[in-house]
Amino acid sequence: MTAPTSGTRPDDARRHNRSALLRRLHVGGPCTRATLATELGLNRSTIKAVVDGLAEAGVVTEAVPSQRSGAGRPSLMVLPQPQSAVVLAVDVRVDQVAMAMVGIGGQILGRHSWNLHRTTRLPGEVITHVVESAQLLRDELAVVVSGVGVSVPGVVRRADGFVHEAPNLGWRDVALGQRLGAVLQYPTLVGNDAELGALAEHVRGAAREASDLVYLSADVGLGGGVIVGGRPLRGTRGYVGELGHILVRPGGRACFCGAQGCWETEVGEPALCRALGLPEDTPRGALVAELRALAAAPGEIDSTLGEFTEWLGAGLVTVVNMLAPELVVLGDLLTALPPRVVDRARGIVHERSLVSRAVGGTRITVSPLGRDARLVGAAELAFEQVLETI
Amino acid sequence: MTAPTSGTRPDDARRHNRSALLRRLHVGGPCTRATLATELGLNRSTIKAVVDGLAEAGVVTEAVPSQRSGAGRPSLMVLPQPQSAVVLAVDVRVDQVAMAMVGIGGQILGRHSWNLHRTTRLPGEVITHVVESAQLLRDELAVVVSGVGVSVPGVVRRADGFVHEAPNLGWRDVALGQRLGAVLQYPTLVGNDAELGALAEHVRGAAREASDLVYLSADVGLGGGVIVGGRPLRGTRGYVGELGHILVRPGGRACFCGAQGCWETEVGEPALCRALGLPEDTPRGALVAELRALAAAPGEIDSTLGEFTEWLGAGLVTVVNMLAPELVVLGDLLTALPPRVVDRARGIVHERSLVSRAVGGTRITVSPLGRDARLVGAAELAFEQVLETI
Numbered sequence: 001m002t003a004p005t006s007g008t009r010p011d012d013a014r015r016h017n018r019s020a021l022l023r024r025l026h027v028g029g030p031c032t033r034a035t036l037a038t039e040l041g042l043n044r045s046t047i048k049a050v051v052d053g054l055a056e057a058g059v060v061t062e063a064v065p066s067q068r069s070g071a072g073r074p075s076l077m078v079l080p081q082p083q084s085a086v087v088l089a090v091d092v093r094v095d096q097v098a099m100a101m102v103g104i105g106g107q108i109l110g111r112h113s114w115n116l117h118r119t120t121r122l123p124g125e126v127i128t129h130v131v132e133s134a135q136l137l138r139d140e141l142a143v144v145v146s147g148v149g150v151s152v153p154g155v156v157r158r159a160d161g162f163v164h165e166a167p168n169l170g171w172r173d174v175a176l177g178q179r180l181g182a183v184l185q186y187p188t189l190v191g192n193d194a195e196l197g198a199l200a201e202h203v204r205g206a207a208r209e210a211s212d213l214v215y216l217s218a219d220v221g222l223g224g225g226v227i228v229g230g231r232p233l234r235g236t237r238g239y240v241g242e243l244g245h246i247l248v249r250p251g252g253r254a255c256f257c258g259a260q261g262c263w264e265t266e267v268g269e270p271a272l273c274r275a276l277g278l279p280e281d282t283p284r285g286a287l288v289a290e291l292r293a294l295a296a297a298p299g300e301i302d303s304t305l306g307e308f309t310e311w312l313g314a315g316l317v318t319v320v321n322m323l324a325p326e327l328v329v330l331g332d333l334l335t336a337l338p339p340r341v342v343d344r345a346r347g348i349v350h351e352r353s354l355v356s357r358a359v360g361g362t363r364i365t366v367s368p369l370g371r372d373a374r375l376v377g378a379a380e381l382a383f384e385q386v387l388e389t390i
Numbered sequence: 391m392t393a394p395t396s397g398t399r400p401d402d403a404r405r406h407n408r409s410a411l412l413r414r415l416h417v418g419g420p421c422t423r424a425t426l427a428t429e430l431g432l433n434r435s436t437i438k439a440v441v442d443g444l445a446e447a448g449v450v451t452e453a454v455p456s457q458r459s460g461a462g463r464p465s466l467m468v469l470p471q472p473q474s475a476v477v478l479a480v481d482v483r484v485d486q487v488a489m490a491m492v493g494i495g496g497q498i499l500g501r502h503s504w505n506l507h508r509t510t511r512l513p514g515e516v517i518t519h520v521v522e523s524a525q526l527l528r529d530e531l532a533v534v535v536s537g538v539g540v541s542v543p544g545v546v547r548r549a550d551g552f553v554h555e556a557p558n559l560g561w562r563d564v565a566l567g568q569r570l571g572a573v574l575q576y577p578t579l580v581g582n583d584a585e586l587g588a589l590a591e592h593v594r595g596a597a598r599e600a601s602d603l604v605y606l607s608a609d610v611g612l613g614g615g616v617i618v619g620g621r622p623l624r625g626t627r628g629y630v631g632e633l634g635h636i637l638v639r640p641g642g643r644a645c646f647c648g649a650q651g652c653w654e655t656e657v658g659e660p661a662l663c664r665a666l667g668l669p670e671d672t673p674r675g676a677l678v679a680e681l682r683a684l685a686a687a688p689g690e691i692d693s694t695l696g697e698f699t700e701w702l703g704a705g706l707v708t709v710v711n712m713l714a715p716e717l718v719v720l721g722d723l724l725t726a727l728p729p730r731v732v733d734r735a736r737g738i739v740h741e742r743s744l745v746s747r748a749v750g751g752t753r754i755t756v757s758p759l760g761r762d763a764r765l766v767g768a769a770e771l772a773f774e775q776v777l778e779t780i
Binding site for chain 2: 234314
């Protein structure tokens, strides 16, 4: 009656320790060998062996810390070398594609972006432009790319990066992961933009300490990403939900999706333009300027954005009651809302959500990453895989 | 540079194999040693050792299968012995408490229930009655109880079974798990009723093959339990969401929770009574009889339940769009809805939910467990722990 389960082979353990240590450095930044040993629960000799191996491969360097604390021999600082593991992050938005080369540790080494119009938004056009720009960026920065992460505003099958429907782009059934991967020749992962926004907030933004969070971002559409117990929430066959299409207003505006009064139709970018008396296709810069002006005139906020705030709050109550998150991060365009609007939405959640009361008050906060959240999330998506294979 | 992770000790492996095998028998029913070996990925000698140990302890028996397939020595059937591991399941509902002793394998060995009224609904009263009834049932059946699972219609902290708020019972801040456990002297776990309904459907009901499902049950309140990737969905600090309090109808009826137009106020039991022109406190039996009569007169269904069906469908669209489940199981009172109503709700989801379209059509089905779902779920909650410790 002996153990039939296959044992842990030394090779597996070594690889596991190596990627755990890299992940710690990538997310938490440089630290001493002693801290690594404590945080990872490994003994000093194991840490030394792993760090020595990584230093030999040029992935980390070691340095004497500038400030010594206490007596005794100082523990060496271990620093990840950004150029040693680089990923390409691509954020395909409705009006723009943003790209960045991101080094281990999260440093953005170089960027490129271009605007999209109806004619340049076709999948083939976008793929060609991404590939060309990737080569230019790579050559310019003289980096070796280890992986690619792509954010798309649509319903994505994670296994192979197949984009089922990206309505605001006008995309349907695009084998984006496969097509990009085939040309770029790097491992390419594709994720839903809201899910990647949530990942970014979790790893590098407002939700670093939270393991249950909702990230909500408004663009032409409205998307929400959910992390539960530290992991992205996904439904059947890996599809993520579409928070923008919870129904908040029966008999409301018709949504492209076939429903009426979706959260997206009531608090997306066009809805915000309408509330402000602007044309629905007002450029983002002008819209943000208008919101800034309004924030400086608090007397007008309630009459202008009162109803918008109600729909924002109503959707938040539904989300909080369903998912019991610790906090909700408002991202992207929603970061430009006047503080009074965010306060009022917060008030609505606290007044009307019994789950918020049960958990001691769900926090509603504004993203510090702003427009970069999805790009950062796309990089983290790529790093999840890359850190396993270094 | 050797493996620092603690190895798998033979004792752990033996215990792990034992509980995996018990879980297989508990959920899937009797099967041959050969099937156990295949399904659990263990070799025959390990299976033999585990089964022999369990047989010696009286937890299983072995028998020659009645039908022999093919030539050769027949593989012995392994049968769990229901009396050998018994849990007490308690379903605290708004109008009733139901209890059952459930044996390993899921067989209900004995039951007891009593109605609740305003005066007998107090936590102290309920606890006293549960304890007395447990002793009577135990003596009557001459069983040894290994654990207790309790279902409560409220917000429950799983760690210690603390009931934060069970509004329809009028309970607030009741240390139910602690109080029951202290008197019964058995390990006692408490769960939210909808979460346990979902667990029951997953283990023994309509969702055995699904790992992403939503269970929706209507009683005085409306509750929903969610299983994602085979595990219950829980938010911060283990709290589960409250699907009954997603907002479906702005400016709708005031809900006790502080919001208006919650899903619960529009499709709970009182709402169904109102739609049928019955008093809100119509007894369950009379309500179900009325629904049966209506099912036989399809011409009247749309005019009577048309609006009810719209709200049911609207909430389902929100839930499906947010969680992308493979199927939604309608439980409890909702199992009594005329099939035409369920068909129409299904139609609403298929027409209006883009996520349903993306996943190839979310299934909407009616629970085969009916009113027993939470009781079955409470038993499974207890067994989760008990099977680990046999």
